[in-house]
Amino acid sequence: MAALGKGRTQLRSSITYKWLLLLVAITLIPLLVLGAVSYSITKNAIDKKVTDASKQLIRQTAENIDIRFSGYKDIVMQMITNPEIMSLLHRISQRDEPSAEHISLTSKLAYFTAVSPEFKSVSFVTDSMYIKGIFRWDDQAELKSEFYTKTMAAGNDFVWFPTRRGYYSDTADSHEEVVFSVSKQVFNIHDGRQLGMAVVLDIREEMLSEILRNNADGDLRTESFVIDQNGYILSHGDKGMLLTPVENWFEAEEASILISGGKEDSFVAHYKGKEVMVNYQQLKTNNWRVVHVIERSSLYKDSDQVIQVIAILMAVCALFSIIAAYAMANSVSSPLKRMVKAMKQVHIGNLSTRIKRDDKRIDEIGSLEYHFNDMVGRIEELVQAVYQEQNNKRIAEVKALEAQINPHFLYNTLDAIKWTALFQKANNAAEMARLLSRLLHISIGKGRDTVLVQEELEHVECYMGIQNLRATGRIEMVYDIEEEVKLYRIPKVILQPIVENAVLHGFADRHEGAVIRIGCRSTEGRLLFSIEDNGHGFESDLADSFSHQIEDMPKSATFLGVGLSNVEERIKLICGEEYGLSIDSKIGEGTRVIITLPVMKEESSHV
Structure with a gap:
């Protein structure tokens, strides 16, 4: 171990080792600084560019959803202001049993809903009865009561109900569908009297997923979804995440920002265990929010390529520097080592020692070797004479x-x-x-x-x-x-x-x-x-x-x-x-x- 330590000390003190360190440092330090600065500038530029693009995208997505929601409200208004529909509803509400008016109502409503496949069903509810529109709900009476109570309490405003698993039946079958709903209290179109009735339009969740997909950025690993005011996911490309709270996917503090933060914001968060950039925008139609997340590692693909190029350049330069440094240091250290060895021989009294030198070398090393040999020769002659x-x-x-x-x-x-x-x-x-x-x-x-x-x-x-x-x-x-x-x-x-x-x-x-x-x-x-x-x-x-x-x-x-x-x-x-x-x-x-x-x-x- 002592010999090994001594060998390492001699290596670190050698000229070759110092030359190697010097040239490698001169080559690599500027490249390291350049790489760090380039990466930092590129990263900041990408962050700003992607943040701006994400904000623009999320605003466009929210605007598209708001436009679609406005269309749904128009459909609802057309239904409750249509004289024939209202007449049929009045007659149906006067009877306790199904009648031919139900078939007529379904036909009339089909006219409005046929223009868009995202509509699932239209239903009319009162405090005492449920009037079928297109499909009949198979949900419990408690759900029907909730729709009626909240809609009537909103007065003349539209009420939006979050995504749920709806159960429907008709004369052919019973089935399940993921939907969200918009409701409106029905008024007399002539005198504005409340009729004690609410209309509920069920819309397929797939409509929101389609809008989110159409506005996604294909070049980046991104996800977009919609949450309600309570933080539950209303629409997502991964159906397994529907109806789950955002706390399941974000850290508690970050989830709190999504739920109770301002109407729009951008911040860095951790989503599904990965660092992401988050942008969200609240809808104008209701207090739901559109959330857009971008995996940060995907943002820096270009900058990573820059770093890879710089790393390759550094490796090539380091290899070249080592070879050049070794050659340069060896051209100096080798003759010096020979001279040190010769000096040790002279020190122990061997005055016949001479350095084998290249006569073609005329630089300072060659001159030093020549004068050393000449000096030792003269000393030997003087010692012999003495x-x-x-x-x-x-x-x-x-x-x-x-x-x-x-x-x-x-x-x-x-x-x-x-x-x-x-x-x-x-x-x-x-x-x-x-x-x-x-x-x-x-x-x-x-x-x-x-x-x-x-x-x-x-x-x-x-x-x-x-x-x-x-x-x-x-x-x-x-x-x-x-x-x-x-x-x-x-x-x-x-x-x-x-x-x-x-x-x-x-x-x-x-x-x-x-x-x-x-x-x-x-x-x-x-x-x-x-x-x-x-x-x-x-x-x-x-x-x-x-x-x-x-x-x-x-x-x-x-x-x-x-x-x-x-x-x-x-x-x-x-x-x-x-x-x-x-x-x-x-x-x-x-x-x-x-x-x-x-x-x-x-x-x-x-x-």
Whole structure:
């Protein structure tokens, strides 16, 4: 997970990723803004246009219904002002049983109703009897009473009764029909007296459905219907919705607007679970209302097409932007990645690294690659020159130090041989010469800077053999050397100067009990030599001064000898600055020198 998170972070920080984001953003944001603005403008324009068209349509529908209703009222007036019809009604009302006048009345009324198939029946009712017109009602007496009571209470006005399921019968059959009705009180045409009679014209609901269908907009998903003042649906293309309250199809607040709102209005509502635009118009003939609903999703077909075109354009532009951005970013990021990789190699010390570049590329990237290669080449040359110079300097310093040590020791040794030859037999002089020859052979070596530990110990033994021959064996040597370290390599001639310093300074004026102990062990990747003597010792601050900075030692410490300084410098030159000598000495107790060296086996020794 950590590696995955790191990879994502590197991707987001890459130039290619940033180029892609930039170009895609530059391309898509204007298109998104354009699409949003276009959609908003188109939507508002469509809303306004459709609202205006719907209002015009609903007004036309209401006007057509009002015209048709006015025609029905005219038919009613023609019937109740016709002298023959009124005469027949008068005679029928005087009798309790059906008579020939009923047949005559039906014939007369058929003249008026035959002109329009939407008429279902004409009936005349009084407070005591029901007079058949065309079909006879099979409804209960309560319904007949309601028609009579409301019509008589309206005086000279027409009364409109909402849609109902009417039950009719004649001599042939009985059947059901969905109708609505208009009624009018009958007056004497000569003196205006009330005759205590009402005429009821039953009209098929299909008439209203036909008007609503003829005024529908075929391009949109719309529905039109008529409701009464109580909110019941009087006419609808879906017959299953007839006689149901609008609360069943609209939310309560929206249904309330349809029922008790102004004479006309437009608003957005939810009809059958869908968002619709609603327009309604109240009829002039009565207080019924024509309602027109338009499903809003159908309004935006054109704007949806615009959005689809914009979406396709955005997809094409996005694809093009990604390809172009990747190509452009890759032309920049690829050489930069190669350069970063090369820089990392240079950082870890691989100065032979070069960037593979296209010579035909002459832009800033090409120039950067060329100058990078040139710079690394120059650095490599300078490093090689400095390395060669430092190597030559190191070799010269080592050679100078060895030349400084060897003549100094050779002078002292030859001086000892001279005095020994004077006071002793020639056999001792010969042995000293042999030891001196071996000592010089080991110290000079084969031109290498390092020797085996066992060779360095032999060098010390040769030196001490010479010293003991000269001083009659008065200094005891004790060795504590781990076997495995004897085959390690160390800088040559580093133990003898320390031992020499102990002989010359630690045991000056001392003739008995002198002991020098040399120990060596390997620990934690380091080689530690310990050279201890029980000589005179010296002040501890002089030892500290030597451990910190040899060249700053006070003049009183010159007895430590030039040999120790040379040993310290050669160790640091050959092995590194972290290696060298440390001295611990106390007056009257002796001196202890610790040499810290790296473990150098035969195959990894310095030359």
